[in-house]
Amino acid sequence: MKKTDYNEFLYDEDLKIKPIATAETIPSAWYTGKDFFEFDTKAVFTKTWQHVGYCGQILKQGDYFVTEVADNPLIVVRDKEKRIRAFYNVCLHRGGPVATKDGNTKVFQCRYHGWTYDLDGKLRGTPEFEGVDEFEKRNYCLAPIRVEEWGGMLFICLDDTVKPFETFIPGIRERILPNKLESKIFHKRVDYTIKCNWKVYVDNYLEGYHLNMVHPGLAKILDYRNYVTETNDHYSLQQSPFKDENGIYGSPDDMAYYYFVFPNFMMNILPGRLQTNLVIPVAHNETHVRFDYYYDEMDTDEANKFIEDDLRISDEIQAEDIDICEHVQKGLRSDAYDKGRFSVKREECVYHFQCLLKMAYKSAF
Numbered sequence: 001m002k003k004t005d006y007n008e009f010l011y012d013e014d015l016k017i018k019p020i021a022t023a024e025t026i027p028s029a030w031y032t033g034k035d036f037f038e039f040d041t042k043a044v045f046t047k048t049w050q051h052v053g054y055c056g057q058i059l060k061q062g063d064y065f066v067t068e069v070a071d072n073p074l075i076v077v078r079d080k081e082k083r084i085r086a087f088y089n090v091c092l093h094r095g096g097p098v099a100t101k102d103g104n105t106k107v108f109q110c111r112y113h114g115w116t117y118d119l120d121g122k123l124r125g126t127p128e129f130e131g132v133d134e135f136e137k138r139n140y141c142l143a144p145i146r147v148e149e150w151g152g153m154l155f156i157c158l159d160d161t162v163k164p165f166e167t168f169i170p171g172i173r174e175r176i177l178p179n180k181l182e183s184k185i186f187h188k189r190v191d192y193t194i195k196c197n198w199k200v201y202v203d204n205y206l207e208g209y210h211l212n213m214v215h216p217g218l219a220k221i222l223d224y225r226n227y228v229t230e231t232n233d234h235y236s237l238q239q240s241p242f243k244d245e246n247g248i249y250g251s252p253d254d255m256a257y258y259y260f261v262f263p264n265f266m267m268n269i270l271p272g273r274l275q276t277n278l279v280i281p282v283a284h285n286e287t288h289v290r291f292d293y294y295y296d297e298m299d300t301d302e303a304n305k306f307i308e309d310d311l312r313i314s315d316e317i318q319a320e321d322i323d324i325c326e327h328v329q330k331g332l333r334s335d336a337y338d339k340g341r342f343s344v345k346r347e348e349c350v351y352h353f354q355c356l357l358k359m360a361y362k363s364a365f
């Protein structure tokens with residue numbers, strides 16, 4: 001087996017894409033290598049659309065929030081014309097932050113030496129800068145980033161050559177039409193920290209194979225026999241009807257949709273609610289996962305009871321997933337394991353994710 005020239009972790013053989021029936025899972029070093037982490041996240045996260053928040057965070061002119069993608073500090077703002085814009089949160093003087101927390105402003109002021117920028121990124125004020133030659137303010141504007149809105153959510157992309165977000169998710173809007181995402185109301189954000197590589201969490205999300213073993217409670221709600229999966233170029237869908245007429249989420253005619261948009265975004269759509277999961281790599285062995293909950297209704301006692309039950313059930317499921325993911329991270333680190341195999345019947349979406357990952361690594365060179 002020959003290593004590629006470009007990275008000590010990437011062997012040509014491991015980057016090959018084989019049919020699922022003969023394919024092996026990706027090697028453990030891709031999950032556990034400290035030095036691989038930077039390559040991994042840059043190759044994948046700077047070249048894809050990334051969920052950063054939702055429109056409700058910046059409803060008024062001047063509302064903004066700060067965030068990060070692949071180690072890049074960013075700012076997303078609603079400007080004076082009510083247009084949504086995104087910039088690197090990096091002052092062009094000496095790299096200071098133009099905002100450190102979410103808020104509302106007429107102008108961004110760098111925390112370091114006080115340069116100011118308009119909401120469209122133009123450099124406005126440069127205190128005590130007289131006598132600097134060949135300095136044109138227009139060459140020192142905040143660097144803009146592409147930002148798009150979809151279903152009331154906001155996505156940015158650090159790469160100008162990547163196609164618009166909508167081209168990566170054909171068919172989703174049509175399929176979930178009755179679940180009008182735009183009209184759902186944001187309720188709550190819950191953050192989790194998990195001691196595993198981000199790909200362990202994504203792999204785990206992408207199969208229902210572990211349902212009966214890991215989630216006895218959820219197994220009572222979902223009809224595993226009729227659980228189906230499908231893959232599209234850049235996303236996959238796991239879909240399941242409910243088991244019980246009287247379940248909290250719906251009847252056997254209703255459907256749970258679990259959408260995964262490569263590389264790290266999930267939309268879990270059940271009747272009356274949308275839950276998004278954003279998987280944020282922190283280190284080779286640490287991941288944050290951000291759950292945002294949106295509901296159709298929040299005003300009645302019945303709606304509140306549903307929300308309370310939904311949050312409790314989701315938190316239980318997440319605790320079960322965290323526990324298994326942290327064990328898997330340990331297993332991947334052990335001397336006994338390198339690569340495994342896929343269930344053709346149940347792990348199609350994991351295989352699909354790992355194929356996309358290999359393509360992302362290959363195109364990073």
Ligand code: FES
Nearest residue numbers: 091094096110113
């Ligand atoms: S780094 Fe921003 S004003 Fe100096």
Ligand SMILES: [Fe+2]
Nearest residue numbers: 204214215321
């Ligand atoms: Fe799970």
